[in-house]
Amino acid sequence: MAETALPPLRPALRLWALTGLLAALSLVFLFWHLRGPTGFILSLRATRLAALILVGAATGMATVLFQTVAANRLLTPGIVGIDALFIFLQTALVATLGGLGYALLPEFGRFLAETALLTLAAAALFGLLLRRGAGDVTRMILTGVILGVLLRGLAELSQRMLDPSEFAVVQQAMFASFGSVPSGALWMAAVVLVGAAAIAMVLSPALDVAALGRPTARGLGLAHDRLAIAALMLVAAMVAVSTALVGPVTFLGLIAAALGRVLAGTYRHAVLLPAAGLSGAAILVAGQFVFERLLGLHSTLAVLVEFFGGLLFLALVLNRRSA
Amino acid sequence: MIEVRSLSYAAGATPILHEVALDLAPRGITALIGPNGAGKSSLLHCIAGLARPGAGTVRIDGLDPFAVPDRRRARQVALLQQSPTVASRLRVAELVGFGRWPHHAGRPGPEDARVVAEALTAFELDALAERPLDTLSGGQRQRAMVAMAYAQATPWLLLDEPLNALDPRHARDLMARLHDLSRPGPEGRAVVVVLHDINAAALWADRVVAMKDGRVIAAAGAAEVLRAEILEEVFDTRFEIVPHRGRQLVVTL
Numbered sequence: 088m089a090e091t092a093l094p095p096l097r098p099a100l101r102l103w104a105l106t107g108l109l110a111a112l113s114l115v116f117l118f119w120h121l122r123g124p125t126g127f128i129l130s131l132r133a134t135r136l137a138a139l140i141l142v143g144a145a146t147g148m149a150t151v152l153f154q155t156v157a158a159n160r161l162l163t164p165g166i167v168g169i170d171a172l173f174i175f176l177q178t179a180l181v182a183t184l185g186g187l188g189y190a191l192l193p194e195f196g197r198f199l200a201e202t203a204l205l206t207l208a209a210a211a212l213f214g215l216l217l218r219r220g221a222g223d224v225t226r227m228i229l230t231g232v233i234l235g236v237l238l239r240g241l242a243e244l245s246q247r248m249l250d251p252s253e254f255a256v257v258q259q260a261m262f263a264s265f266g267s268v269p270s271g272a273l274w275m276a277a278v279v280l281v282g283a284a285a286i287a288m289v290l291s292p293a294l295d296v297a298a299l300g301r302p303t304a305r306g307l308g309l310a311h312d313r314l315a316i317a318a319l320m321l322v323a324a325m326v327a328v329s330t331a332l333v334g335p336v337t338f339l340g341l342i343a344a345a346l347g348r349v350l351a352g353t354y355r356h357a358v359l360l361p362a363a364g365l366s367g368a369a370i371l372v373a374g375q376f377v378f379e380r381l382l383g384l385h386s387t388l389a390v391l392v393e394f395f396g397g398l399l400f401l402a403l404v405l406n407r408r409s410a
Numbered sequence: 411m412i413e414v415r416s417l418s419y420a421a422g423a424t425p426i427l428h429e430v431a432l433d434l435a436p437r438g439i440t441a442l443i444g445p446n447g448a449g450k451s452s453l454l455h456c457i458a459g460l461a462r463p464g465a466g467t468v469r470i471d472g473l474d475p476f477a478v479p480d481r482r483r484a485r486q487v488a489l490l491q492q493s494p495t496v497a498s499r500l501r502v503a504e505l506v507g508f509g510r511w512p513h514h515a516g517r518p519g520p521e522d523a524r525v526v527a528e529a530l531t532a533f534e535l536d537a538l539a540e541r542p543l544d545t546l547s548g549g550q551r552q553r554a555m556v557a558m559a560y561a562q563a564t565p566w567l568l569l570d571e572p573l574n575a576l577d578p579r580h581a582r583d584l585m586a587r588l589h590d591l592s593r594p595g596p597e598g599r600a601v602v603v604v605l606h607d608i609n610a611a612a613l614w615a616d617r618v619v620a621m622k623d624g625r626v627i628a629a630a631g632a633a634e635v636l637r638a639e640i641l642e643e644v645f646d647t648r649f650e651i652v653p654h655r656g657r658q659l660v661v662t663l
Contacts, residue, residue: 292515292516292517302460303491305460306460306484306488306491307508308481308483308485308512309511353499
């Protein structure tokens with residue numbers, strides 16, 4: 088009855104419609120005004136498209152997972168300071184190696200090191216702070232926020248001591264950029280993100296129960312704390328890989344998750360997770376296309392995402408019922 | 411039989427239950443009464459295996475709720491908690507369907523559908539089955555939550571203040587339904603219910619456990635516990651007991 092109570096085709100149709108939209112956007116992104124050396128341009132665009140889809144999907148799915156575990160639809164994983172740690176790392180690297188030294192670092196090696204460090208930092212934050220049980224998610228979030236503020240403060244202090252050219256290098260790294268993504272890193276990110284997404288889908292029936300709240304879920308026999316830790320480890324991997332790949336997009340997850348919830352029209356994570364993932368990917372592909380091809384602007388999509396994400400966050404805070 | 415022995419429980423540094431010893435019969439309705447902060451909800455949570463006691467033991471038909479897998483525990487005992495929060499987009503039938511989770515773990519079958527349909531009918535929720543929870547009144551939502559606990563189909567049904575937000579007719583209907591459920595038979599369940607309405611305990615409970623300051627003051631048949639001197643000791647106020655149709659009516663003075 089619980090399963091048949093939902094119109095069985097509607098969520099599937101919605102997902103297919105979203106998939107069709109993303110496919111159409113991808114085709115436009117790839118083939119719009121294709122002139123000159125077609126193979127070379129297509130290869131460049133395909134790499135960029137893959138990065139956009141991967142990061143958008145991972146960020147959307149990670150945000151839904153995080154919101155379910157935290158029982159709060161206003162949160163994004165970025166709030167616990169992973170973005171701040173990334174910016175701090177970039178600042179520390181530029182401060183120690185200099186602008187040129189930073190630019191000469193092998194991209195794939197830097198991606199690997201940053202992914203490892205961010206994953207470890209996020210896993211440590213989630214794991215250590217949840218030792219006393221996943222009921223303490225609020226403490227974990229608050230600690231993450233405080234750590235984020237501390238790291239941001241340290242990064243700003245270091246940035247004041249940089250010369251203007253080095254500061255420009257850091258500033259460029261502070262916003263997500265899809266302009267140049269090393270293909271080796273892209274493959275690795277794809278493997279990690281697809282794997283994490285697959286595990287999240289396997290966990291989706293249990294996540295539905297977890298969304299009832301920890302007390303009720305435990306009463307129904309769900310090992311809530313184990314599930315919460317598993318979900319947070321997936322979030323750590325997804326956010327770390329996405330951030331190391333293109334840089335921080337703090338509010339993208341919030342937009343993707345909110346849009347995914349509206350479009351999915353159900354509480355079921357088997358629909359919600361892909362809907363948020365497809366929404367995140369579609370937002371990034373459409374946004375990058377508009378900025379890159381129609382407006383002729385570069386590397387400003389992240390700023391727009393942050394701007395509209397921030398507005399959405401305020402709207403959700405002011406009208407929690409609509410969240 | 412639920413056997414509670416020397417059970418002590420603290421919430422952080424605050425002691426809540428002190429050396430509680432109690433046997434609960436495997437049939438009928440047992441009402442837990444007592445003032446706010448007496449430890450009734452904590453006792454239910456300890457029995458249901460959701461709050462780990464600092465000392466003492468709990469056995470549910472011989473089963474240690476802290477030593478078995480979570481789903482096994484949830485097939486033995488269901489607990490309706492006070493003011494649970496649930497996702498607002500859920501529909502009533504979906505919520506009740508979650509009661510089957512301990513049995514199917516995400517893969518519901520025809521038997522699960524049958525039990526959910528039965529629970530919806532039993533708690534007069536058929537007409538509301540497709541309604542989202544956030545469009546229901548507090549009382550309707552409370553009935554849906556009770557139906558979810560019922561759908562768990564456990565031998566033991568623990569309900570923490572289930573009459574909250576229910577109007578007199580639905581409160582009576584719910585207690586009557588629980589009374590029917592708890593009669594001996596193949597489908598019979600043992601119901602343990604926290605009640606603030608002492609007259610509901612007087613009318614419907616087979617046994618009453620009176621608690622105060624984390625201790626059991628009295629545990630026996632309803633007629634033996636619902637006496638003025640015991641109630642006055644438990645609630646620190648005066649009561650008059652008025653016989654009514656073979657039961658007692660409790661009047662607070």
